[in-house]
Amino acid sequence: MRLIHLTVAQLRDALAAGHVSARDVTQACLDEIRRVEASIGAYLAVDEAGALAQAAESDGRRAAGRARSPLDGVPIALKDNLCTRGQATTCSSRMLAQFVPPYDATVVQKLRAAGLVLLGKTNLDEFAMGGSTENAALGTTRNPWDLRRVPGGSSGGSAAAVAARTVPGAIGSDTGGSIRQPAAYCGIVGLKPTYGRVSRYGLIAFASSLDQVGPMTRTAEDAALLLELIAGPDPRDATCALRPVPAYSQTLDQDLAGLRLGVVREHFEAGLDDAVRQAVQSALEVFRSLGATIHDVSLPHSRYGIATYYLIASCEASSNLARYDGVHFGYRTDESALLRALAEERGSAAAPDEVDTPLVRLYRQSRSEALGAEVQRRIMLGTYALSAGYYEAYYLQALRVRRLIRSDFDRAFGEVDLLLGPTTPSPAFCAGEKLADPLSMYLEDLYTVTANLAGIAGLALPCGFTRGGLPVGLQLLAPPFEEARLLAAGHRYQQRTDWHTHVPELP
Amino acid sequence: MSAAAFTTVIGLEVHVQLKTRTKLFCRCSTQFGAPPNTQTCEVCLGLPGSLPVMNRRAVELALRAAVALHCDIPTLTKWDRKNYYYPDLPKGYQISQYDLPLSRDGYLDLPDPQGAGTPRRVRILRAHLEEDAGKSMHDEVAGHADSRIDLNRAGTPLLEIVTQPDLRSPTEARFFLNELKLLLSYLDVSDCNMQEGSLRVDANVNLHLDTPRGRVATPIVEIKNMNSFRAVERALAYEAQRQGDEWRTTGRTLGEVPKQTRGWDDQAQVTRGQRHKEESSDYRYFPEPDLVPVTVRPEEVAAVRAALTALPATRRAQLVAHHGLDPYDADVLVNQGPALVDYFEQTVACGADARRASNWLQQDVLRTLNERGLTIQQLPVPAAGLAELLRSVAAGELETTRARQVFQRMVETGATVAAARQALGIVQVASEDLLELCRTLLAEHPHIVRDVRGGKTQALGALIGKARQRNPNVDPARVKAICSELIAAADTP
Amino acid sequence: MSLTRQDVEKVSLLARLQLPPAQLDAMTVHLARIVAYVEQLQELDTRDVPPLAHALDLENVLADDTLAPSLDREEALRNAPKRDVECYRVPAVLGGDF
Numbered sequence A: 001m002r003l004i005h006l007t008v009a010q011l012r013d014a015l016a017a018g019h020v021s022a023r024d025v026t027q028a029c030l031d032e033i034r035r036v037e038a039s040i041g042a043y044l045a046v047d048e049a050g051a052l053a054q055a056a057e058s059d060g061r062r063a064a065g066r067a068r069s070p071l072d073g074v075p076i077a078l079k080d081n082l083c084t085r086g087q088a089t090t091c092s093s094r095m096l097a098q099f100v101p102p103y104d105a106t107v108v109q110k111l112r113a114a115g116l117v118l119l120g121k122t123n124l125d126e127f128a129m130g131g132s133t134e135n136a137a138l139g140t141t142r143n144p145w146d147l148r149r150v151p152g153g154s155s156g157g158s159a160a161a162v163a164a165r166t167v168p169g170a171i172g173s174d175t176g177g178s179i180r181q182p183a184a185y186c187g188i189v190g191l192k193p194t195y196g197r198v199s200r201y202g203l204i205a206f207a208s209s210l211d212q213v214g215p216m217t218r219t220a221e222d223a224a225l226l227l228e229l230i231a232g233p234d235p236r237d238a239t240c241a242l243r244p245v246p247a248y249s250q251t252l253d254q255d256l257a258g259l260r261l262g263v264v265r266e267h268f269e270a271g272l273d274d275a276v277r278q279a280v281q282s283a284l285e286v287f288r289s290l291g292a293t294i295h296d297v298s299l300p301h302s303r304y305g306i307a308t309y310y311l312i313a314s315c316e317a318s319s320n321l322a323r324y325d326g327v328h329f330g331y332r333t334d335e336s337a338l339l340r341a342l343a344e345e346r347g348s349a350a351a352p353d354e355v356d357t358p359l360v361r362l363y364r365q366s367r368s369e370a371l372g373a374e375v376q377r378r379i380m381l382g383t384y385a386l387s388a389g390y391y392e393a394y395y396l397q398a399l400r401v402r403r404l405i406r407s408d409f410d411r412a413f414g415e416v417d418l419l420l421g422p423t424t425p426s427p428a429f430c431a432g433e434k435l436a437d438p439l440s441m442y443l444e445d446l447y448t449v450t451a452n453l454a455g456i457a458g459l460a461l462p463c464g465f466t467r468g469g470l471p472v473g474l475q476l477l478a479p480p481f482e483e484a485r486l487l488a489a490g491h492r493y494q495q496r497t498d499w500h501t502h503v504p505e506l507p
Numbered sequence B: 001m002s003a004a005a006f007t008t009v010i011g012l013e014v015h016v017q018l019k020t021r022t023k024l025f026c027r028c029s030t031q032f033g034a035p036p037n038t039q040t041c042e043v044c045l046g047l048p049g050s051l052p053v054m055n056r057r058a059v060e061l062a063l064r065a066a067v068a069l070h071c072d073i074p075t076l077t078k079w080d081r082k083n084y085y086y087p088d089l090p091k092g093y094q095i096s097q098y099d100l101p102l103s104r105d106g107y108l109d110l111p112d113p114q115g116a117g118t119p120r121r122v123r124i125l126r127a128h129l130e131e132d133a134g135k136s137m138h139d140e141v142a143g144h145a146d147s148r149i150d151l152n153r154a155g156t157p158l159l160e161i162v163t164q165p166d167l168r169s170p171t172e173a174r175f176f177l178n179e180l181k182l183l184l185s186y187l188d189v190s191d192c193n194m195q196e197g198s199l200r201v202d203a204n205v206n207l208h209l210d211t212p213r214g215r216v217a218t219p220i221v222e223i224k225n226m227n228s229f230r231a232v233e234r235a236l237a238y239e240a241q242r243q244g245d246e247w248r249t250t251g252r253t254l255g256e257v258p259k260q261t262r263g264w265d266d267q268a269q270v271t272r273g274q275r276h277k278e279e280s281s282d283y284r285y286f287p288e289p290d291l292v293p294v295t296v297r298p299e300e301v302a303a304v305r306a307a308l309t310a311l312p313a314t315r316r317a318q319l320v321a322h323h324g325l326d327p328y329d330a331d332v333l334v335n336q337g338p339a340l341v342d343y344f345e346q347t348v349a350c351g352a353d354a355r356r357a358s359n360w361l362q363q364d365v366l367r368t369l370n371e372r373g374l375t376i377q378q379l380p381v382p383a384a385g386l387a388e389l390l391r392s393v394a395a396g397e398l399e400t401t402r403a404r405q406v407f408q409r410m411v412e413t414g415a416t417v418a419a420a421r422q423a424l425g426i427v428q429v430a431s432e433d434l435l436e437l438c439r440t441l442l443a444e445h446p447h448i449v450r451d452v453r454g455g456k457t458q459a460l461g462a463l464i465g466k467a468r469q470r471n472p473n474v475d476p477a478r479v480k481a482i483c484s485e486l487i488a489a490a491d492t493p
Numbered sequence C: 001m002s003l004t005r006q007d008v009e010k011v012s013l014l015a016r017l018q019l020p021p022a023q024l025d026a027m028t029v030h031l032a033r034i035v036a037y038v039e040q041l042q043e044l045d046t047r048d049v050p051p052l053a054h055a056l057d058l059e060n061v062l063a064d065d066t067l068a069p070s071l072d073r074e075e076a077l078r079n080a081p082k083r084d085v086e087c088y089r090v091p092a093v094l095g096g097d098f
């Protein structure tokens, strides 16, 4: 078997047994990147020299019997909204094209401390806003299963990188489905942990009360191994839960007999693609054969999920992105041109506008020149929804509906252990298809956003293919902090199925 | 202001820096005076990805102040974002408190300076925690106006205290600020140093006028840029005058024009209208998603209240009741701050007479502190040293002029009482030496002895003068006593 | 509530974005659509539903007041688009007179 086909768990064993070296594995990844990146475009930056150096150090540690963790030497890729000290972290935005953080995100610190080899930074929708990685200012990423199609988003680069076998695992972030939806489109596993399970410190914020960092891998087992590493309390993140981290990888073999699986009625309504429906129905049968009992469950407010999500996420984003103003970091418009233009206008025309000062112009021009259209749309929506006179009707009402959505889940989890449904209504769409109609793109998040609003855990797993050979994703949802249950169910399912072993054919 | 009788109505908004070592949301130092941009990190620079974590000490200090201001402390308090763009605000929002502040509905009583009458009660609307911004400095370079930004201050914890419009004169506003500053320094909550920016005041003021048509109010003006309590008083006085003039010419009343912001120009002693930012009032407050609420149980509030022992009002009363000072003296000492009162109490505890100690503190000690720009903590004379000195004075070993010299010596060199006396050659004259000296003097001046015998006891004064010429350390009172005794003894057979 | 071009212009100033006329029109159309879509939330009666700002019920997460090292100045200023040796630089804070 080629090295690039080994999972994280298999690499762990092979490295421990001395059958492979971190350097070989890293080199194999770099070679594969060189082979396929031109058509996939998953990465914004590949740190070839740095990765090889890290791998060599890892081999040195292992030879000396001082491996930092069982995963010491395993390569990993990072979504480029996770801060890496001394290395550009861009959010795929012109705004941050030159931004070099002076610090590491907590997740990055933990990965380094465990000895993983940081291979590179992956592409994303600008500031994680989007579902196709088409709103990316610094790169274009395509779906390894069909290069005309999008990889999903916003963690599209991470998903494509894992699906294309250029790295065994990657870290993504999920605000409304940004890990699970691209995982489904690319036929891999994506875990959105419970809000507060993984530190957000150093994750460049999109919507602070919804953002969560999580692993993207080919198997549930690998997701468990990575979650173990990156989860846990962080004194630098006040919204990070103080609970200890279970050994997720040690509880994967739980018997599913008697597991109560709820099928979300609302996730099978109109708008669901037939191939997706069929694949998810067969997955249901697999779980039945594993001993799970199937129950019909309703989440009556889920149809309000998208509206609630777009209001809350945009409101928080409008504030989170206020710091990109061209003053302390990031892009600044051509200042002398600005001053010249202003002087000319004032010389000729009307009295100076009270708010049209050089500084206000600097803010407005810098932001409009360096932020993409989708980012600007969301900032506008959020600013509008928070502004005087609209706050109650929009933002506050959204927070109330958010409570209703959470209560739906609480009620459902009183009756069942896990919820099951499709991850997305349809498989990956063609590049450009939905660009003219942002709202239709938003609707791809229909089944995923409510987990973020409620703060619960969600797992996307490959569960089949369309006739055209596009992967289909299954979604399992668990109550807060029940990742162990979620991952065990996913693992048992993958032991019974082989969807995750299919490899996209790349030229 | 011709016919109309008027009342000046003033409300204050005071920002005080809490006495923490580190900032509100990161662990950078809050030390004043560091070179620009040397006390910053990713959090207070607002760098992408960084997150705030609330400083426990800041919450404790804010609570202490709020309880001392008799505020209600709700069980739950949370943080909000106040969104606006300014280059000294790196995140584009200030983390502050909006609808659930840490405290509300308190009051501060202003003592009557005469020590009589009922105190004036100024109601506190709310006191909440928030972060400070950085500093913008204007810089003219080659015709280009540029601003330079220093973010050392960004994220410094502030307590914003907002009063009800209960103050009725510029002087009363100054009294309020003095008393508030005193309270906060007794609480050890803030240094309240306006020069270093650890206390800042904005004032809202308007006039209520009785006119033939009934009572009217002038538009409210917010005054900023006042850099001392005196400046607050002057700015308010100026503004009251200006509003009266304006009302007489325009007749405009509250509600007819938007609220105006004016800056105090200390040089020109006037307020000037500031550019108003048209949309600046829309701060789009919403709950800060990066922080979680703080709950304060009633028991914790009770514990904070129980730990508030020595507030200015209490200490004034104690100085009167326990040490027999009169209210005026007690007020003078208390107004100097808790450290001076502590020093006074230690001096008394070391055996000094309270009144004498009070007098010395008000005169010699305060003068010394002023002249040398020292705080009482920096005074080289410890309370025990001052007490020893005052005891010597009380025992008649040192007269006041000599004691002052000793005190100065102690201040200059940090010496003990004994060492200072020695250095000044002030040594206690042994009894036998003193007796010998008196005998000699009497023998050398029989005419004085005669005069005394003849009933002119004031003639002894000359002897005292001569005794001091021979030995400057002799105690005049003792010379007088011994000489009288010797003369009397010689008379009896 | 219908959204006008003027509303959008006002919001763009609040958001410190500069939309040229053509984009302003497009933004108005887009925002109007989204706003119409999110209007569906108004059909829910939420009078007795407390808002949920955060899914996690944590409270009193506080840090000790203990000094930690700051960034050195060079590192702090490193990402500044315009600076001198000590400070960030911007056009005059008080606008107009330049």
Ligand SMILES: [Mg+2]
Binding pocket: B096, B130, B160
């Ligand atoms: Mg304030």
Ligand SMILES: [Zn+2]
Binding pocket: B023, B026, B027, B028, B039, B040, B041, B042, B043, B044, B045, B155
């Ligand atoms: Zn800091």
